[in-house]
Amino acid sequence: xxxxxxxNGKNGKQKTARDMILSLGLIxxxxxxxxxxxxxxxxxPDLKRVDYRVELLTARRAAxxxxxxxxxxxxxxxxxxxxxxxxxxxxxxLGFHDSEGEYVAVEQSAxxxxxxxxxxxxxxxxxxxxxxxxxxxxxxxxxxRYDALVLREKGSTTVVAGTAxxxxxxxxxxxxxxx
Numbered sequence: 001x002x003x004x005x006x007x008n009g010k011n012g013k014q015k016t017a018r019d020m021i022l023s024l025g026l027i028x029x030x031x032x033x034x035x036x037x038x039x040x041x042x043x044x045p046d047l048k049r050v051d052y053r054v055e056l057l058t059a060r061r062a063a064x065x066x067x068x069x070x071x072x073x074x075x076x077x078x079x080x081x082x083x084x085x086x087x088x089x090x091x092x093x094l095g096f097h098d099s100e101g102e103y104v105a106v107e108q109s110a111x112x113x114x115x116x117x118x119x120x121x122x123x124x125x126x127x128x129x130x131x132x133x134x135x136x137x138x139x140x141x142x143x144x145r146y147d148a149l150v151l152r153e154k155g156s157t158t159v160v161a162g163t164a165x166x167x168x169x170x171x172x173x174x175x176x177x178x179x
Contacts, residue, residue: 047078049078050080052069059092060178062084062086063084065153067084068092069094070096070172070176073096073175077096077097077098077104079094080095089109089111091107091109098168103162103163104163104164106160109157117141120161121141121146122146133149133174141161147165147166148161149166149170160173
């Protein structure tokens, strides 16, 4: 007796497995070709430089304290973010990236110092180390995310914080001017 139509037996199962493997191979080949032709860059994106002059003038007119911004930094310091919030204790923020790609922020506020410092330093803790910068004594804070220099003055607190080492934080603090 002959074989019944439609029952391929062992031969049919081999064809199905072979077809699946061929399909998988073709899909993998197509994915590889697509991957080769799609541009991909693993480097960090180039951060856009921001002009903070208008926000600085606005903050200096509105804030209840002298607002600080750097003067005389070299061109390798790139301003990347700026904010002033009069409703949020006259909070001033100016963010930079240095030539090494490290982040440094200038933060100022009339908010209660302990709350503001904790927020601006990302939870860094006060050390017993102080350093004289200009006519002021700044306190060092160290943290898992940011290190910081903190200056408490009557009516406001200034924080220079970021991922940069203390020598770069000091460079920023030295450059700060309120006029």
